[in-house]
Amino acid sequence: MNIDSKGWCMAAMRLDSPNQNDRPENQAVDLLVIHNISLPPGEFGGHYITDLFLNRLDCDRHPFFDQLRALKVSSHFLIRRNGSLIQFVSADKRAWHAGVSSYRGRQGCNDFSIGIEIEGTDYVPFAPQQYDTLVSLTAALCRRYPLKAVTGHQHIAPERKTDPGPFFDWHCFREKLEKKNVHSFRNTPLEFWIG
Secondary structure, eight states, rough: OOOOOOOBBBTSSEOOOSSEEOOOOOOOOOOOEEEEEESTTOOOOSSHHHHTTTHHHOSSGGGGGGTTTTOHHHOOOEEEEEEEEEEEEETEEEOOOSSOOOOTTOGGGGEEEEEEEEEOOOOOOOOHHHHHHHHHHHHHHHHHHHOOOEEEEHHHHTOOOOSSOSOOHHHHHHHHHTTOOOOOOGGOOOOOOOO
């Protein structure tokens, strides 16, 4: 798995989201943010997540969707339950995934982060193949960007968000990265900022 010179992963299905813009000039991309998502909540499969990120969600299809009518959101990547990968925004661009957020005093994490949504919830374990894809993608991103740390949405927006939640296995993710000898910027281990 590799990221090309324009920030696209050639192993991913590409669906271009309009919910993106340019990062600040000369902004280093050094943070990876892990999320979870399911639409409707707790239901997997289908096209509702991609519809949301592409601004074509029919909000009359389910009562939960009513609160999403004005939402303009995207992530760079989505990992489905079967491990398949979709990319919505070039990793060179700013996807609208973190919202109001702060990492170690740095506000507006969208400016300097890459967002990865994993299809799931706070209430069920993630699938092994999702971790495998996440590790391969993280390795590819580390080769292309000066990533230094990985964190969860819940850690950069703790008063608003709970994802990826208690069933995301940080130990498993870290162990798989170590087994694949994945290193971050300057050949050092990625810092896990999850406290």
